[in-house]
Amino acid sequence: MSVSNYLEGLFGLNGRRALVTGSSQGIGFALAGGLARAGARVVLNGRDPAKLADAAQRLQGSFPGADIETLAFDATDHAAVRAAVDGFEAAHGPIDILVNNAGMQYRSPLEDFPADRFEALLQTNIASVFNVGQAVGRHMIARGEGKIVNICSVQTALARPGIAPYTATKGAVGNLTKGMATDWARHGLQCNAIAPGYFDTPLNAALVQDELFSQWLQKRTPAGRWGLVEELIGACIFLSSNASSFVNGHVLYVDGGITASL
Template identity: 55%
Template sequence: MPEPSVAALFDLTGTTALVTGSSRGIGRALAEGLAGAGATVVLNGRDTVRLERTRAELADRFGEDRVRAYAFDVTDAAAVDAAVAEVETGVGAIGVLVNNAGVQHRVPLVDLDVADWRRVIDTDLTAAFLVGRAVARGMISRGRGKIVNIASVQSDLARPGIAPYTAAKGGLRNLTRAMAAEWAGAGLQVNALAPGYLATEMTQALVDDEQFTAWVVGRTPAARWGTTADLVGPTVWLASPASDFVQGQTIFVDGGMTVVV
C-alpha cells in the first residue's frame, strides 16, 4: 500500500472529538482547531448559556452538523457515563477525547480549605479519569482512539499558593502514563500537553500585572506569554494518525520555561 500523504496524516475528517471544558479559553480554541482539521466536535461545559453561544459561533463557521454541545458535570461519574453514551448514540463514536476541564484556586497551603482542595483535585484530575474511562470503553471495543490530557508546567514545577492545582496536574501526568500502559495494546494512544503560561480570559488579571508579566517573560526563553493558538497544532498532531506511535508522553508547550534554570 502507498504511504499516506502528509496532509492525510493530520486529517480528522469523519472523526468525532469530545473536548471537555470547551465553552471558552483553551478548550474552545482546541475544539475550533480540531474542527478545522475536519473533526466533528462535541463541546462540553456546565454554563448552558455560554456553551450554547460558543456552539452557535462555531457552527456558523463549520456547520450545524459539525458542532454539537452537551452540558454535563465532568466530576459526576453517572452524568459522565450518561453523556458519553448519549454522544456516541446521537453524534458518533468518539475517536478523540481532549480532557481539558479544569479550575484553579490560589491560597497559601496552610490556609487551604479541604473543600477547595477536593474541588480542584476532582475537576483537574479525577474528571480526566472519569471521562477517560467512559470514553476508553468504546475506544477499546473499536480498537482505536486518541486521548489528550491537558496538563501544565505545574505537572513538573511548583509555585507558592497553588498546591492543589500542582498536585492535580502532577497526578495527571502519571495518569496519562497509566492510561497508556493499560490501553496502548488495545489500539489507543494516550498523551498529554503541558502548556506554559497562556494569556487567556482566566489569566487576564495576571497578564495585566506588570510585575508578574515581567517574571513570565524573563523566565521564558521565548520571552512572551503563550496563546491558546500555540496549543492547536500539538493537539491536532496528538489527535491524528501522525502520532500513532507516541504513547504516554507529556509534551511541554511552554516557550522553553521548563528547560532552563
C-alpha cells in the first residue's frame, strides 16, 4: 500500500456527509471548507437561509466541485432541530459527521451581567449542542457509527474577567462531550471536542481591535500571536476521520500553548 493510500484511509472523508452548525462565517465556515477539501459532502447550517446561501456560494467558489448543501434551523429550538435533521436524513441520507459549532459571546462584569444574555448564552452554547447532538446521534446509533466534534474554547479550562457565563457554558460543553462519549461510545460513535485558543474571528472582533489586549495576548501565548481559523482544520479532520477511531471524550486544545503556560 502506498503512503498516499494509507493516509487516505486514515484521514480521507470521501463519501461522508458532515453537518456543521453555525457555519455561515468564522470558525464554522473555515471548518466546513476544510472538511470539503478532505472529500466530505458538507451541510451548512444557520438560522438565516439567505446567509447560508451566500456562504454556500462562497464555499463553492473557493472549492469548485465540492458537494455543498444547506439546512436552515435554529439550533436552540429542540423540536425544530429534530424535525430538520429527521427530514434531511429521510430525503438525502445519513449525516456521518456532526460539528457542533454554533455559539455566541457577550461581555459584561459578572455583577452587571443581564439575565436575558445569560439565558441566551445557555441556549446558544449548551442547549444547541444537546439538541443537535441528540437529533443526529439517534441516527448514528441506529447505524452503529458516527463522529461528533463539539467546539469548546480555552475557556473550557480557563477564565478571564467579563465573560464568566461564557466560561460556564464552554466548561459545560467540555463535560457534555465526555457524557456523549460515555453514553454513545458503545454504539460505535466517537464524540470529542476542539478547544480553540484566541482566533481572529467575528466573535473576537472587539478583542482583535483592542491594541492593548492583542499585546497582552501575544505575550501570554507561547506562540506569540492570534490563531488563524485555518489552523483548526487539521484537528477537525483528525477527529472526523478513521484516524481517531479509539479517541473518545477528548478535548483537544488548539491554542498556541496558552493553556500549558503560566
